[in-house]
Amino acid sequence: MLAIDITVAVPGTARVGEGPFWDPATSELTWVDILSGAIHTADPTRPDPRTTILPTLVGAAVPKRSGGFVAATTEGFTDIRRDGSWTTRRTVLPPGRPMNDAKCDPAGRLWAGSCDLDFAPARGALHVLDTDWTVHHVLDDLTPSQRARLEPRRPYLVPDRLAPSNRRALARFPSGGGEPDGMAIDAEGCLWIAL
Template sequence: MRPEIAIPGKATVGEGPVWDAAVGRLHWVDIPAGHIHTSNPATGRTASLTLSTHVGAVAPRRTGGFVAATAAGFAAVGADGSMTVRRAFLPDSERMNDGKCDRQGRFWAGSTTMDFQRGKGALHVLMPDWTSRVVLDGLALPNGLDWSPDGRTFYLADSLAGEICAFDTDPENAGISRRRILSRIPAATGMPDGLTVDAEGCLWVAVWGGERLVRISPDGDLLGEIPMPVHQPSSCAFGGPRLDILYVTSAREGLDLSDDDPAGSVFALAQVSAVGMPSTRFAG
């Protein structure tokens, strides 16, 4: 299978793709630029909002607009780009990173220091009433996160540690327990970044600096690899009307690239023999 450019771009750090079935669009962000992109892969056209801050991830809200994980904390973003920080709790030396909604409409997101200090990162959950709490601390760079199809297992990548961890989770109480390492990515071959879980319960993980995606079974077995035409694939999500197209974001940050290098674009893989699970809107 060959990755094709679905959405041309030059994102510094393209991240956080989420397929919005209600409008048939892919939402994704450029973290340091503060951009929230809404793209139509059928036409290649993108509409963008620009925030005055880093934005690690967004999810559509049931009431319209987005919930955003920003440098300050959690914010509400209107369709016109207006932003209201609803839950500010991070100092200037930290920012939010990757995030995703669970099936109960809660928004989970990681935080990290600007210089990625080990042990200073944390995982937070934002409730529909806009209260939040720390679910897990002691991380470095919390990144890709998702849940098993039955909602009973939670997955989280800690990029600098090179680990993809699995946890038991209680869907009713947003709790996680029994942390174990599902898989490791050797540092010499890249870092685990954003991830998504397919309908069979397998994980698709973008390997930053590794020029590839990997598919991992729920037991941690490596099932396959897909080479990517960019050095820093950053995250992935299933989309399209049948959720059978895997969209992959990428980044140009830190690389000396020519103008025609495709890094920073969003790629599509249309023949991965897997389908994804529907995304959930934030309930707040």
């Protein structure tokens, strides 16, 4: 396998930046600013990112093959078209428990975690948006890891089934060494965790 190291600087700011996604097909970087409801897309060859603003919190935005995005929002899941127009397609969350993060699996399903706005223990859940916009509620009583006083618990899932089994801790981090807040799997199957 040929490894290529690419460093790209893109302009942009965020109050709470999350969910960076590099699209090799378009050579664009997409990320969200949760608190401002902004979805930013930057092309390193252009001076300014394109921004779509939603009137809600946005925990993640994942590009669609057909263009546009699927966003994990305060209410649930939102379809964002190429022109930036949007409609909330599935409202699945109670008030005060927005989506916090989301990733797409190889089958095209979007796995998204929700949490209490104050990151209260055992108030989070895991949801899956299927390709036909059916929403599955998969796990309850999850605790987000954004607060150092909470035990870090993030699901590491096998995406060929919706019902997780054999739940166990994948890794434990010593106190004072940082809290996990984001992870990705590379092309070789290695798990990378941001602390």
